[in-house]
Amino acid sequence: MPKISQKAIHKYLRHDKNFPHVWCSGCSNGIVLGATIRAIAELGYKKDNIAMVSGIGCSSRMPVYVDFNTLHTLHGRAIAFATGIKIVKPEMKVIVITGDGDATAIGGNHFIHGARRNIDMTVILINNNIYGMTGGQYSPTTPYGDRTTTTPYGNIDPTFDICDLAIGAGATFVARTTAFHAIEAQSFIKQAFEHKGFSLVEIISACPVIYGHLNKKGDASAMMKSMKENVILIEAFEKLSDEQKNGKQKRGIFVNKIRPEYIEEYDKLVRSLQDEKGGE
Amino acid sequence: MSKNNTIKKREPVLMQGNEAIARGALDAGVNFYAGYPITPSTEIAEIFSYELPRRGGKFIQMEDEIASISAIIGGSLAGAKTMTATSGPGFSLMLEGIGFAKMTETPCVVVNVMRGGPSTGLPTKPSQSDIMQARWGGHGDAPAIVLYPNSVMESYELSIRAVNLAEKYRTCVVLLSDEVLAHMRETVNLPDLSKIKIIDRIKPTIPPEWYKHFPENPKYPMPMASFGEGYRFHVTGLSHDEKGFPTNKAKEISRMMERFRKKIEYYIEDIVQIESFFMEDAKIAIFTAGITARAAKEAVMKARKRGIKVGLLRPLTIWPFPDGAVKKYLGDKKAIIVPELNEGQLSHELKRVMGGIWNYEIRKTKNIVELHKNSGELITPEEIFQTIREVK
Numbered sequence: 001m002p003k004i005s006q007k008a009i010h011k012y013l014r015h016d017k018n019f020p021h022v023w024c025s026g027c028s029n030g031i032v033l034g035a036t037i038r039a040i041a042e043l044g045y046k047k048d049n050i051a052m053v054s055g056i057g058c059s060s061r062m063p064v065y066v067d068f069n070t071l072h073t074l075h076g077r078a079i080a081f082a083t084g085i086k087i088v089k090p091e092m093k094v095i096v097i098t099g100d101g102d103a104t105a106i107g108g109n110h111f112i113h114g115a116r117r118n119i120d121m122t123v124i125l126i127n128n129n130i131y132g133m134t135g136g137q138y139s140p141t142t143p144y145g146d147r148t149t150t151t152p153y154g155n156i157d158p159t160f161d162i163c164d165l166a167i168g169a170g171a172t173f174v175a176r177t178t179a180f181h182a183i184e185a186q187s188f189i190k191q192a193f194e195h196k197g198f199s200l201v202e203i204i205s206a207c208p209v210i211y212g213h214l215n216k217k218g219d220a221s222a223m224m225k226s227m228k229e230n231v232i233l234i235e236a237f238e239k240l241s242d243e244q245k246n247g248k249q250k251r252g253i254f255v256n257k258i259r260p261e262y263i264e265e266y267d268k269l270v271r272s273l274q275d276e277k278g279g280e
Numbered sequence: 281m282s283k284n285n286t287i288k289k290r291e292p293v294l295m296q297g298n299e300a301i302a303r304g305a306l307d308a309g310v311n312f313y314a315g316y317p318i319t320p321s322t323e324i325a326e327i328f329s330y331e332l333p334r335r336g337g338k339f340i341q342m343e344d345e346i347a348s349i350s351a352i353i354g355g356s357l358a359g360a361k362t363m364t365a366t367s368g369p370g371f372s373l374m375l376e377g378i379g380f381a382k383m384t385e386t387p388c389v390v391v392n393v394m395r396g397g398p399s400t401g402l403p404t405k406p407s408q409s410d411i412m413q414a415r416w417g418g419h420g421d422a423p424a425i426v427l428y429p430n431s432v433m434e435s436y437e438l439s440i441r442a443v444n445l446a447e448k449y450r451t452c453v454v455l456l457s458d459e460v461l462a463h464m465r466e467t468v469n470l471p472d473l474s475k476i477k478i479i480d481r482i483k484p485t486i487p488p489e490w491y492k493h494f495p496e497n498p499k500y501p502m503p504m505a506s507f508g509e510g511y512r513f514h515v516t517g518l519s520h521d522e523k524g525f526p527t528n529k530a531k532e533i534s535r536m537m538e539r540f541r542k543k544i545e546y547y548i549e550d551i552v553q554i555e556s557f558f559m560e561d562a563k564i565a566i567f568t569a570g571i572t573a574r575a576a577k578e579a580v581m582k583a584r585k586r587g588i589k590v591g592l593l594r595p596l597t598i599w600p601f602p603d604g605a606v607k608k609y610l611g612d613k614k615a616i617i618v619p620e621l622n623e624g625q626l627s628h629e630l631k632r633v634m635g636g637i638w639n640y641e642i643r644k645t646k647n648i649v650e651l652h653k654n655s656g657e658l659i660t661p662e663e664i665f666q667t668i669r670e671v672k
């Protein structure tokens with residue numbers, strides 16, 4: 001993989017007045033931002049041609065820092081806003097930045113229907129297992145038994161496997177990695193960008209300040225280490241016994257397939273109507 | 281809905297209210313529609329789904345109303361003229377998005393074909409009970425432009441106007457209709473396309489470094505860049521500065537809020553439309569809008585035949601509320617009758633304005649007479665006529 005220099009990254013940041021950023025030290029959001037920019041730099045996309053759309057949450061604060069066409073929307077609605085942009089300007093590269101709560105709780109409906117339509121966009125979902133922005137309430141991915149400010153006795157709510165959810169809904173590129181595996185994240189994001197259709201990259205991330213703190217997960221580096229040890233490649237995961245799988249998650253590309261994409265189908269429809277008109 | 285509704289020649293045609301709204305929007309240049317079906321608005325979506333792909337436009341049926349309003353805002357930022365249509369329950373779901381469009385000054389039009397509520401209420405019956413929702417429904421202080429026609433032809437005209445005002449003032453404009461207006465058919469004679477005034481977005485010509493998506497002292501219409509055209513601006517629902525970046529500075533926030541308010545206040549003459557019908561010598565006035573104004577007109581004619589001096593004042597622009605016209609036309613009347621299909625929404629606003637001029641709580645000689653119906657039936661001309669006789 002070609003190395004993208006730190007200087008190259010600066011080309012994609014907004015230097016106006018948006019720094020310092022809002023994220024806590026040790027937060028994984030910056031790593032995801034870095035991986036995203038590197039993937040864009042590698043592909044040589046024009047900044048003018050990128051629309052980055054987000055919902056609400058710590059993760060969703062990302063667009064303000066990058067020098068693209070950027071849209072920070074409503075909690076949960078990023079994919080719906082992005083759908084409007086993509087339909088009107090199909091030539092644009094549409095990237096959605098979202099969180100576990102944003103995409104799978106309040107925005108669950110848009111998430112599954114975006115995947116079902118297979119509309120061409122890349123969703124980068126930063127899964128930190130908590131509602132970071134509002135101070136640490138449980139999300140649909142908070143593990144069983146975990147402490148959050150709204151599960152003071154431990155969480156009893158079952159979790160979503162976000163990749164399974166996306167696959168079930170029809171997404172055509174589905175991958176999971178972690179903030180620890182930053183280079184792999186860059187590679188998955190790049191492949192997702194190049195994929196035609198609805199692509200999801202779930203990035204398991206650390207919110208050391210709230211989630212980590214409430215659950216005694218140690219500092220940011222301890223949480224990184226845990227990602228390294230517990231989020232393992234699909235092949236390695238499958239070799240484990242059921243007992244060994246406990247507490248582990250698999251990472252890798254789960255789905256990468258081609259299925260009719262929404263915009264292409266729409267264009268086909270328009271062409272068929274033109275042919276019909278021509279015959280009149 | 282007939283499938284064969286691409287109008288080729290501009291000759292008199294029989295048209296439904298909903299169809300007129302869709303036709304008007306198409307003539308005004310709406311090229312992206314996203315919506316979720318709901319009675320009594322659905323025909324609007326059906327017509328767009330038929331017409332837009334044939335005209336190089338885009339149509340999509342979204343998963344719900346929240347997605348619909350979100351998609352049209354996204355589409356508008358990408359450069360399209362956009363519309364969605366719904367009814368009360370869907371409009372409630374759209375309110376957060378409508379606030380976002382106002383906050384981010386993104387043009388779009390939301391049609392609300394009113395039906396009886398609350399909740400699922402009366403899907404197939406008319407109502408005028410979203411007059412307040414259209415103004416105050418969302419959270420935060422944000423002025424509203426809300427139009428309400430009273431005929432099929434006017435549905436067409438105000439649909440064009442709604443799109444134009446949205447583009448001109450960069451905001452979400454609400455076009456109200458009601459179940460009867462939406463579904464009734466009238467003969468309309470649509471004007472030639474060349475005769476229709478269309479307001480298109482002006483593109484910025486300055487270098488991108490100088491571009492401000494939210495300039496402090498704008499003239500309307502103002503240049504507005506779209507995504508993908510080299511300007512790379514930021515849009516957020518957070519309070520923001522001229523460039524669109526989030527701010528917590530009181531001064532910048534006040535300026536932003538003031539701009540939202542001023543663009544309605546300063547241009548109120550341009551935005552407000554009102555019809556006065558036999559008002560010159562009237563002693564009694566009727567004040568109402570939309571479908572109920574039709575019954576009111578009939579009642580006025582009947583009363584006039586009997587020598588009763590009564591007139592009708594009908595706002596076509598419900599919000600901003602036409603305070604000026606109300607004061608001018610109604611200040612010297614003995615009584616004002618306000619018939620409406622709700623529990624007193626127009627009359628509530630009227631009282632706010634008249635309170636100052638009449639001090640009507642004290643002056644018992646002056647009177648606002650409310651006539652409400654919330655059962656899904658229309659107020660009849662006869663009922664209004666009887667009320668005229670009572671207050672005479």
Ligand SMILES: Cc1ncc(C[n+]2csc(CCOP(=O)(O)OP(=O)(O)O)c2C)c(N)n1
Nearest residue numbers: 057058059075099100101102130131132133
């Ligand atoms: C309609 C609405 N409901 C609730 C909120 C409050 N809220 C803001 S961010 C957030 C949760 C964000 O969680 P997640 O998407 O996981 O993002 P994170 O902060 O963890 O990155 C909530 C509930 C809101 N802004 N809007």
Ligand code: SF4
Nearest residue numbers: 023024027058132207
């Ligand atoms: S609260 Fe958590 S997710 Fe939010 S910025 Fe801080 S560390 Fe990151």
Ligand SMILES: [Mg+2]
Nearest residue numbers: 099100128130
């Ligand atoms: Mg989260």
